Amino acid sequence: MRQQYAWRSLLLNVFLALIAALVVLQMVRIQVSAEAGAFRDQADDFKGGYRTYYPERGEIFDRNGHLLAGNQTVYEVGVDLTTVIDPHSVAMAVSVNLGKDYEEVYSNILNPPPGISYLVVDNFASPEAVAYLKELKKELNESENPTPSLAGLEFSLRLERSYPEGALASNVLGFVNFEDRGYFGIEEKYNDLLAGNPVKVWVPNDPNRAVEIPHVPNGTSLILTINRDLQDAVEEILDQSLYEYGAQHGAIIVMNPQNGEILAMAATPRMDLNNFENYGVIFSNASEYNRAIGMPFETGSVMKIFTMAAALDTGLVNPNTTYLDTGEVQVGGVTIKNWDQQAWGMQNMVGCLQNSLNVCMARLAVQLGPQNFYGYLNRFGFGHLTGIDTSGEAAGRVKVPGDADWYPVDLGTNSFGQGLTATPLQVMTAASAVANQGHMVTPHTLYAMLRDGHQFNVPPQYAGSPIRAETAATLNEMLAVSLENAESEALVPGYRIAGKTGTAQIPTPLGFYDFSQTNASFVGWGPVDDPQFMIYVWLERPTTSIWGSHTAAPVFSEVAQKTVILLDIPPDAVRLQMPAR
Amino acid sequence: MDTTNHFNHAYSQAPWRIQRQWVSVFLLIVLGFGMIATLYLMVTSQAAIVGREIQDLRLEIIQIEHANADLQTEFARLTSKDEVERRAYSLGFRPVKPEEIEYIYVPGYVAPKGAMLAAAPELQPSAPSIPPEYTQSLLDWLDERLQTPSRGLR
Numbered sequence: 033m034r035q036q037y038a039w040r041s042l043l044l045n046v047f048l049a050l051i052a053a054l055v056v057l058q059m060v061r062i063q064v065s066a067e068a069g070a071f072r073d074q075a076d077d078f079k080g081g082y083r084t085y086y087p088e089r090g091e092i093f094d095r096n097g098h099l100l101a102g103n104q105t106v107y108e109v110g111v112d113l114t115t116v117i118d119p120h121s122v123a124m125a126v127s128v129n130l131g132k133d134y135e136e137v138y139s140n141i142l143n144p145p146p147g148i149s150y151l152v153v154d155n156f157a158s159p160e161a162v163a164y165l166k167e168l169k170k171e172l173n174e175s176e177n178p179t180p181s182l183a184g185l186e187f188s189l190r191l192e193r194s195y196p197e198g199a200l201a202s203n204v205l206g207f208v209n210f211e212d213r214g215y216f217g218i219e220e221k222y223n224d225l226l227a228g229n230p231v232k233v234w235v236p237n238d239p240n241r242a243v244e245i246p247h248v249p250n251g252t253s254l255i256l257t258i259n260r261d262l263q264d265a266v267e268e269i270l271d272q273s274l275y276e277y278g279a280q281h282g283a284i285i286v287m288n289p290q291n292g293e294i295l296a297m298a299a300t301p302r303m304d305l306n307n308f309e310n311y312g313v314i315f316s317n318a319s320e321y322n323r324a325i326g327m328p329f330e331t332g333s334v335m336k337i338f339t340m341a342a343a344l345d346t347g348l349v350n351p352n353t354t355y356l357d358t359g360e361v362q363v364g365g366v367t368i369k370n371w372d373q374q375a376w377g378m379q380n381m382v383g384c385l386q387n388s389l390n391v392c393m394a395r396l397a398v399q400l401g402p403q404n405f406y407g408y409l410n411r412f413g414f415g416h417l418t419g420i421d422t423s424g425e426a427a428g429r430v431k432v433p434g435d436a437d438w439y440p441v442d443l444g445t446n447s448f449g450q451g452l453t454a455t456p457l458q459v460m461t462a463a464s465a466v467a468n469q470g471h472m473v474t475p476h477t478l479y480a481m482l483r484d485g486h487q488f489n490v491p492p493q494y495a496g497s498p499i500r501a502e503t504a505a506t507l508n509e510m511l512a513v514s515l516e517n518a519e520s521e522a523l524v525p526g527y528r529i530a531g532k533t534g535t536a537q538i539p540t541p542l543g544f545y546d547f548s549q550t551n552a553s554f555v556g557w558g559p560v561d562d563p564q565f566m567i568y569v570w571l572e573r574p575t576t577s578i579w580g581s582h583t584a585a586p587v588f589s590e591v592a593q594k595t596v597i598l599l600d601i602p603p604d605a606v607r608l609q610m611p612a613r
Numbered sequence: 614m615d616t617t618n619h620f621n622h623a624y625s626q627a628p629w630r631i632q633r634q635w636v637s638v639f640l641l642i643v644l645g646f647g648m649i650a651t652l653y654l655m656v657t658s659q660a661a662i663v664g665r666e667i668q669d670l671r672l673e674i675i676q677i678e679h680a681n682a683d684l685q686t687e688f689a690r691l692t693s694k695d696e697v698e699r700r701a702y703s704l705g706f707r708p709v710k711p712e713e714i715e716y717i718y719v720p721g722y723v724a725p726k727g728a729m730l731a732a733a734p735e736l737q738p739s740a741p742s743i744p745p746e747y748t749q750s751l752l753d754w755l756d757e758r759l760q761t762p763s764r765g766l767r
Contacts, residue, residue, distance in 0.1 A: 088678060091685075097728035099689035103682040189679050196689035239664030240657070255728055264694045479727050487731040526711070593711060600724060602716040610718050 077114055077149050080236035087228030088191055090251035092205065092218060094260040095295075095479050101205055101219070101305075103191035107162040109154040111137075113144055116184030125168060125182055129161050130154045155190070156210065162187050195305035201263050203299045203322040204256075204422060204477060207308040215308075216321045218254065218477060220423035225252040225481070253482035257293035262286060265594045266296040269587065274300065277583045278575030279552075283324035283456050284587070286595055289464040289557050289566040291492035292473030294420070295599070299324045321424055324570075328428035328453035332536025332580070333371075333388045334555050335449030337511065338462055340385060342408035343396045345503040351510050354380050361391045361398075364440025368394045371535070386514035388533065390448045397447035402433045405443060411498035412462035413472065414454055419495070420475045428454040449536055450545075456553070456568045461495065463555050466511070467530070467563040470497045470504040512560045522556055522585035524592045526603030530563075531556020531588065533580035538573070549573050552580035554588040559604050565595050 062068060092101035109130060111122055123138035132153060140151055169182035193208040206217030214223035228251035270284050283299040299322050303314045319326040343349045359375030360367050370376065370390050376383070384392035397405045409415070415430035430452045431438040445451040457475055465472040474493040481488045499507075511530035515522060522531055534553035537545035552574050557566035569584040569591065577583050595601070602610075624630070690696065749757070 088682065093728060093730065095727040097730055098692070099685060102686040102689055104686045105679045105683050189675065191679060191682055194686045196686055196693050198693075198695070200694060239661045239668060241664070253730075255730060257727075260694060480730075482731050485731055486734040487729060488734060489727075597709065597711060597714065606716045 078237060080234055080238070081150065082232060083235045084230055084232040085246060085248040086190065086212065086230045087248045088250040089193060089208070089212065090226040090228070090253040090482070092226075093253070093255045094201075094258045094263070095256060095293075096260065097255070098260045099196055100201060100256070100258070100260070102194050102196060104194040105159060105189055106155075106192045107157040107159065108152060108188045108190050109157045109162065109165070110186045110188070111141055111151045111153060112184045112186050113141065113149050113151060114184075116141060118179045118181040118183070121172075121180035122182055122185050125165060125185065126153050129165055130157055150186070156192055157187075193305075197260070198306065199302045199304045200260070200267065201258055201297070202302045202305050203324065204258060204263075204294075204297050205305060206321075206423060207305045207311075209308065215311075216318075216424055217422050218256065221421055222252075222254060222478070226254065227251050249484075254478060255480040255482065255487070256477050257288075257295060257479045258297070258477065259295045259598065262595060262598045263296040263298065265598065266591055267298040267302070269590050269594065270298045270300065273569075273571060273583075273587045273590075277552075277571055277577070277587075279571040279573055279583070281323060281572040283568075283570045284591060285324050285456055285460055285568045286591065287460055287464070287475060287566045287568075289460075289467040289473065289563045292461075292464065292475045293479070293492070294475055294477045295565070295595075297322070297324050297477075318424065319426060322422070324568075325418075325420060325422060325455050325457045326424040326426050328426050328455050328458075329551050329570075329572075330450050330452065330536040330539070331454050331456075331459055331553055332449040332534035332551065334459055334463075334532050334534035334553055335447070335452070335454075336385060336388065336393050337466060337507070337532050337555070338408065338412050338414075339393045339396055339400075339405070339447040340381065340510070341412075341466060341499050341503060341507055342400055342405060343381075344506055345408070345499045346400065346404060348396065348399055349381050351381050351506060354378055355384075355392065355395065357389055357391055359391065361394050361444070363394050363398060363444030364442070366441040366444070368441075368444045382510050382514055382517070385510055385532065386518050388448075393447040394444035397443050402443055405447070406430070406432045408498060409446075409452075411496065412465065413458060413495060413498075414452065414462065418455075418457050418461045418475050419493075420457060421478050425457070426455060428452070428458055430454075449534060456570050459553075459555055460566055460568045462498075463557070464566060465498050466504050466507050467557045467566055468504070470499050470501040472496055472498060508560055515556075518581075520585055521581065522554055522588045522592075524558065524589055524596070526605065527558050527592070527596060527601075528560040528604055529556050529558040529592065530560050533585055535578060535580040548578065550578040550580075552578070552584040554580055554584035556588050556592070558592065559601070559607070561604075562607075564601055565592070565599065567591050567595065 089103055091099060091103070094100055109126065116122060119138055119141040122141060123134050126132045126137050127134035130153065137153060144151055165182070165185065166187065169185055172181050173183070193212075195202075195205070195207075202217075204217050206215055206219035206221075208214050208219055212227060214220040214226065219226065228249060231246050231248050233246050266284050266286060270282050273279065274282055281300045284296070285294065285298075286296040287294050301314050301320070303310055315321055340349075355378075357370070357376040357379050359373065360369045362368075368390055371388060376387055376389055379387070379389065379392060381392075383389075400408075409430055415428060417425050417427050430446070431442055442451050461472060461475055472495045474495045476490065476493070478490050480490060508530050511532060512528055515529060515531060520531075520533075522533070523529060532555060534551070534555070536551045536553070537547055538549045538551060540546050550573065552571045553569060555566070555568045557563045567588050569587045571580075571583050571587065574583040596603075601607075745753075
């Protein structure tokens with residue numbers, strides 16, 4: 033009896049062991065079967081996926097902390113192909129609410145590119161459109177019918193660039209396109225800093241691996257030297273001046289000549305940066321985006337400042353040096369005449385600047401000689417980039433002896449600003465040496481950077497000393513006196529100003545000058561004893577008067593009056609009574 | 614005496630007693646595995662819950678950052694130059710004229726040069742000017758020597 037039980041027990045054990053072995057064999061067979069690979073791939077889709085983490089683009093502030101460029105929420109709308117039930121409904125909803133092409137979306141859902149389980153439909157969907165789609169998806173989910181269904185339609189937050197001030201300082205800021213890349217101005221120059229580094233990583237859905245999700249630091253925020261209120265005032269004055277003087281375009285820059293900080297930079301045309309897709313309609317080429325730094329032109333008589341600076345610095349003349357102005361002078365076989373074709377008789381160097389005499393300047397340039405004259409222009413930075421930290425700067429052109437297109441007469445015409453080109457910013461940079469005791473500043477728009485909770489201020493940089501401090505002081509005084517003697521329209525009540533007008537004829541495509549069309553300009557600074565602002569005004573082809581003294585000079589005065597109010601610069605009489613600072 | 618020894622031996626060798634020992638050992642092993650499995654389950658479930666909370670918090674951080682960006686931009690719009698100017702005019706303000714401004718000298722006042730939107734970076738401590746011979750302990754010195762065996766102890 034006992035033996036019979038033993039046999040039965042043994043048989044049962046063998047049977048159970050056989051079944052266990054079969055189960056194990058089947059498990060192994062499934063693991064190594066062809067279908068197992070497909071299942072594993074399918075499982076991998078649910079384990080996680082590759083995601084690109086875009087850091088929040090750094091913000092841009094003006095020097096007083098007003099936001100000029102920020103970010104706002106938009107949605108990325110996509111389709112999770114593994115959970116789509118009704119491709120027709122999804123494509124229809126996306127087409128109607130987001131304006132996408134139905135056929136394209138529908139065919140992409142049905143025939144996605146290989147290896148894709150998530151299809152991006154729209155990168156910049158508005159919160160309103162997404163809210164409606166979310167509500168629709170919820171309602172369809174709650175209905176008893178399986179179709180229509182928006183299952184698989186996914187929404188994820190992201191940020192896009194926003195400019196709260198619209199077109200304000202648009203020429204300086206630049207813009208960011210749909211691919212989050214900066215174009216023009218600050219946005220382009222500092223694109224890498226602002227954008228940060230996007231990170232593409234495999235993100236696990238397994239909560240036990242949550243720590244593997246990377247932390248992506250935001251882009252660096254920037255504080256500019258721009259003063260928002262002054263920028264707005266300058267843009268308004270520029271627009272009004274174009275209308276008042278019938279000019280085609282123009283630019284105005286306000287800079288601190290002691291450290292190169294750009295306080296305002298206005299140019300025309302401008303555009304609302306929130307609608308940057310209008311770029312092609314407003315601008316015909318890239319150099320027009322910011323003509324204050326990107327469009328060199330023959331600046332005319334403002335260049336006389338630098339010819340005189342060279343003559344004073346070499347000791348060729350002093351303010352009291354006299355000469356007899358006969359109304360014309362021969363340079364390189366060509367006769368050069370004064371702006372009014374008249375002879376001005378006996379003149380000293382102050383009169384030479386005050387009356388803006390071409391003959392005087394041409395004589396000085398000839399006496400200096402080409403090597404000295406062009407050496408000084410080179411040291412003042414003409415023909416070179418100023419190094420401003422804004423994208424789109426042009427260098428201008430100074431022909432020098434040895435160039436194929438340089439002729440001896442150029443020495444004469446260059447002395448009063450014809451035959452060479454420069455941007456308004458180049459003229460200001462060079463003039464900063466006169467205002468700033470011989471030291472030339474490097475213009476810049478970046479005041480500070482904000483990163484990791486700290487503010488890193490940017491120190492000013494200097495671009496050399498083309499003239500001696502004594503020369504700068506003498507020329508400063510000469511320019512101030514010449515404006516006062518001429519009762520210039522550039523004068524600012526209560527403040528002593530130094531500066532110079534410029535009226536340059538514009539060369540035609542045939543190479544001749546059109547005497548009826550000019551570039552009118554004025555560069556000036558003040559207060560003379562402690563310059564805190566320098567202003568350059570450029571009006572292109574004014575029609576009410578061709579002269580800078582009647583167009584750009586009064587605009588300078590208007591900008592200066594606004595500047596002293598907004599920068600809290602008291603009148604000289606008040607300031608000089610204050611105890612020494 | 615022999616009878617007693619024989620009985621004790623028979624008792625200890627009894628089949629039911631040996632089986633009970635085996636069962637006890639088996640139950641102990643099962644209990645051990647059970648405890649380990651329970652502990653593992655508890656730890657992994659708690660880790661999963663915490664992991665899920667981390668995922669949720671990360672998502673919440675992103676949403677809050679986006680909300681912050683939206684609010685900051687909205688605030689900037691509400692305080693934009695055009696908007697402030699419009700409200701100032703509607704309240705009866707007008708631009709000041711130069712002759713209406715009165716400047717007052719305030720001793721000791723220094724006008725702010727620009728915005729300070731974050732703390733200045735902390736100054737990095739400069740390199741110590743005192744040679745290590747005067748600052749390191751005996752243990753530090755020994756450790757340094759042992760780290761550079763080629764120089765040996767001097």
